[in-house]
Amino acid sequence: MKLVEHFETGLDAPICLTWELTYACNLACVHCLSSSGRRDPRELSTAECKAVIDELSRMQVFYVNVGGGEPTVRRDFWELVDYAVAHDVGVKFSTNGSRITPEIAQRLAASDYVDVQISLDGATAAVNDAVRGSGSHTTALRAMGHLAQAGFEGFKLSVVVTRANVSQLDEFKAIADAHGAQLRLTRLRPSGRGADVWDELHPTAQQQQELYQWLLANGEDVLTGDSFFHLAAFGEALPGLGMCGAGRVVCLIDPIGDVYACPFAIHEEFLAGNVRQTGGFDAVWKTSSLFAELRGPQRDSTCSGCAHFDSCRGGCMAAKFFTGLPLEGPDPECVLGHGERLLAARGDSRLPRPRVDMSRRPRRPTGAKLAVVQAPAPPGHACEESPLAGLRGVEAR
Amino acid sequence: MRERITPAPVEAEPETSAAESSQPPVPETSLVAEEPLVEDELLVEDVSIDGMCGVY
Amino acid sequence: MPTGAPPVSILDRAWALDERVALRPEPFGALAYHFGTRRLSFLKSPLLLATVRGLAEHATARDACLAAGVTKEKLGDYERALGTLAGSGMIAERTG
Numbered sequence: 001m002k003l004v005e006h007f008e009t010g011l012d013a014p015i016c017l018t019w020e021l022t023y024a025c026n027l028a029c030v031h032c033l034s035s036s037g038r039r040d041p042r043e044l045s046t047a048e049c050k051a052v053i054d055e056l057s058r059m060q061v062f063y064v065n066v067g068g069g070e071p072t073v074r075r076d077f078w079e080l081v082d083y084a085v086a087h088d089v090g091v092k093f094s095t096n097g098s099r100i101t102p103e104i105a106q107r108l109a110a111s112d113y114v115d116v117q118i119s120l121d122g123a124t125a126a127v128n129d130a131v132r133g134s135g136s137h138t139t140a141l142r143a144m145g146h147l148a149q150a151g152f153e154g155f156k157l158s159v160v161v162t163r164a165n166v167s168q169l170d171e172f173k174a175i176a177d178a179h180g181a182q183l184r185l186t187r188l189r190p191s192g193r194g195a196d197v198w199d200e201l202h203p204t205a206q207q208q209q210e211l212y213q214w215l216l217a218n219g220e221d222v223l224t225g226d227s228f229f230h231l232a233a234f235g236e237a238l239p240g241l242g243m244c245g246a247g248r249v250v251c252l253i254d255p256i257g258d259v260y261a262c263p264f265a266i267h268e269e270f271l272a273g274n275v276r277q278t279g280g281f282d283a284v285w286k287t288s289s290l291f292a293e294l295r296g297p298q299r300d301s302t303c304s305g306c307a308h309f310d311s312c313r314g315g316c317m318a319a320k321f322f323t324g325l326p327l328e329g330p331d332p333e334c335v336l337g338h339g340e341r342l343l344a345a346r347g348d349s350r351l352p353r354p355r356v357d358m359s360r361r362p363r364r365p366t367g368a369k370l371a372v373v374q375a376p377a378p379p380g381h382a383c384e385e386s387p388l389a390g391l392r393g394v395e396a397r
Numbered sequence: 398m399r400e401r402i403t404p405a406p407v408e409a410e411p412e413t414s415a416a417e418s419s420q421p422p423v424p425e426t427s428l429v430a431e432e433p434l435v436e437d438e439l440l441v442e443d444v445s446i447d448g449m450c451g452v453y
Numbered sequence: 454m455p456t457g458a459p460p461v462s463i464l465d466r467a468w469a470l471d472e473r474v475a476l477r478p479e480p481f482g483a484l485a486y487h488f489g490t491r492r493l494s495f496l497k498s499p500l501l502l503a504t505v506r507g508l509a510e511h512a513t514a515r516d517a518c519l520a521a522g523v524t525k526e527k528l529g530d531y532e533r534a535l536g537t538l539a540g541s542g543m544i545a546e547r548t549g
Contacts, residue, residue: 003442003495006481013477015484015493018452033453060477062486062493065452088475090488094453112473112489158453186453226450240448250451262451316450440534442495443541446486 004241010248010295013059014285018067018263019253021049021077023358025069027096029121029132031160031201033264034254035192036069037360042256046076048276052253053080055281056089063090065117067263069255069358072099085113092117094158096136097143105143105150117156117184118143123171127164131201141175148179156223158184163200166207169214173222185215187227189264190322190332195351196363198323205340208333209234230315233308233335244317247272247294251285254356259284261294264318267354302329308336315339324351463535464518464528467547469509474543478502485543492541501534508544 024039025032044052056064064084071077071093084091092115100108100116108114118140122128125137147155157176159165165172169185176183190198203211212231215222215238226240241249246261253259257275260266272291273284285291303309314320315331320339323332324346330338357363470476473489483502485494496502503521504514511517518531538544 003444003497006479006495011479015449016446016452060475062475062477062484063446067453090486090491115491184447223445223447225452226448229450239445240450241444243450245449245451249449252451263453264451438497439537440482440496440498440501440530441537442497443537444493444495446491446493448493 004243007241007245007249008243008295010291012286013282014061014251015249016063016065017056017061017251017253018065019052020068020255020263021066021071021080022069022074022255023356024073025096026073026098027070027133027136028360029136029193030197031121031131031162031188031192031194032359033189033192033194034067034069034266035354035357035359035363038358039069040256040358044255044257044275046079048257049076049080050083052257052275052281053084053087053089055275056084057087059282059285061089063092063115066091066093068094070096070098081114085111091115092156094119095143096132097140100143100146102146102149105146105152108147108155109150109152115155116147116152117158118147118181119158119160120172120175121160121162122165123168123175127168130164131162144175144179144181148181153180155179155181156184157181158186160188161185161203161211162188163203163207166203166211169211169218173218182221182223184223184225185211185228186225187316187319189316189319191264191318192266192354192357193359193363195322195353202333205333205335205337208335212238227316230312230319230331230333231335232311237311242311243313246270246317247288247291251291253281258356259288261290262318264316265321266356267321267352269321269352270318299328302326303334303338306336306338321352324349462532463539464515464532465513467508467512468514468517468535468539468544469547470505471542471545476502476505485538487541487543490542492543494538494541494543496534498534501531504531504535505538505544509547 020034022039022043023034023036025036028037072095081091090113094117097118108116120128120140121131122137128137144157159172173183188194188202208231212234216236224238224240228238229240229242231238232242246265251259251261252263253275254266259272259275259281261270261272270290272288275281275284277283301309301314303314315334317327319332320327320329323343325332325339325342329342332339332343471487473487475486477484482496482498485496500521500523504518504523507517507520508514511520514535518528523531535544
């Protein structure tokens with residue numbers, strides 16, 4: 001039996017999962033998949049977080065990818081990381097780097113159970129800061145320098161591939177190599193604020209092909225989070241399970257304890273339950289009707305007649321959902337162009353929007369096209385805890 | 398998202414016992430004939446911990 | 454090692470699961486995750502799981518296989534499987 005067949009029906013526990021600790025963030029990246037910015041007052045308490053860690057430990061979840069928002073702005077962040085490690089749950093945390101001091105870097109370098117992922121979306125400040133805000137490139141590189149200096153080998157440099165940075169893949173690799181880090185390239189999804197910029201930031205069909213070729217040629221040490229499995233239709237499959245893991249081998253726990261199928265699917269449609277319910281996270285993972293559906297036989301796909309369906313499996317559920325495409329049809333970035341055609345036919349009808357939106361700056365109404373890349377909002381909110389609050393953005397590239 | 402169009406023809410219960418001769422449901426879209434179980438198959442397969450889609 | 458001497462088979466040596474490995478039983482076998490290398494292995498047989506769990510208690514891997522219920526005809530498959538696990542650092546040879 002193929003590996004994928006075992007996983008498609010789900011496991012008794014996730015293999016790994018994403019846990020967004022807070023919606024608070026000192027940045028305001030234009031494509032933020034969790035629409036982060038302000039802290040939600042209903043955030044899980046320290047005790048509640050530890051209870052979740054206890055569950056993950058019992059379930060033998062191998063590691064959690066802790067993110068947010070910016071997870072390090074939580075006052076109990078290090079306490080929670082230590083608690084997870086002490087309970088045999090590995091931690092990789094995703095950060096913009098603003099709190100990675102030399103001292104913190106030393107601590108991290110000393111631990112086998114903690115991994116760090118620095119986010120960067122442009123090899124140059126010009127490209128990066130247009131998406132992540134003025135100064136964020138500098139912050140990320142500084143953090144990387146501290147980690148390298150501390151002897152932390154193999155931390156992750158994670159890049160969301162966009163129309164603006166596809167031409168910089170070699171440079172990203174060089175930056176990662178120069179810091180003893182491992183490059184990670186992931187797919188931009190139209191999730192959260194990503195929906196507002198997807199039309200102009202997602203790679204073109206031509207760029208997608210270039211990306212695929214680059215991965216085949218250079219991708220031996222490059223991670224992808226299996227986020228490009230839809231590109232398997234080009235030919236040789238990229239390393240990874242090659243399937244949607246949502247609700248089957250992975251899921252998301254959000255800052256208020258809501259459990260979603262995956263971090264790219266933050267929307268009531270993909271809400272499985274809440275860890276505060278009786279039975280906690282374990283009960284949600286095992287008994288949620290949403291997850292039972294995802295683990296069951298999938299609805300007949302309109303793509304099943306396509307020769308490539310077996311490799312691409314219809315692509316990403318979240319990408320289809322947030323671009324208003326039917327889940328039983330092609331991915332918006334289907335390499336044969338079937339998704340593009342459907343999108344053109346769909347016109348300007350309303351796109352799904354999650355209820356959850358902690359963005360500091362109100363988002364544009366659904367369907368309105370983004371003319372320029374917006375600057376992050378000014379500081380002043382009581383929930384911001386970063387010394388870098390007040391980062392100003394740059395206008396259009 | 399929640400409507401099923403048609404049920405699958407054979408609904409195998411997920412195995413809870415450690416039976417080596419389990420009959421897994423063959424995906425409808427599989428283009429490969431059912432492989433002989435275990436004998437010539439690799440008993441160990443490596444997957445990257447980063448190889449699951451849905452973790453950012 | 455003197456030239457001409459044949460290598461000792463994995464099956465005739467003593468092994469143990471590396472202490473940094475978490476072994477998680479599954480209906481189809483097990484998942485094994487190495488915290489040091491961050492590699493994840495999928496053990497596709499419950500007999501393999503039983504074998505791996507028994508490695509430390511047996512003088513040789515062969516003994517562990519047979520004790521777990523592996524038949525003589527299948528030892529070759531298990532030798533290969535253990536070889537893969539050794540290669541990725543999941544199991545390590547016991548000294549002394």
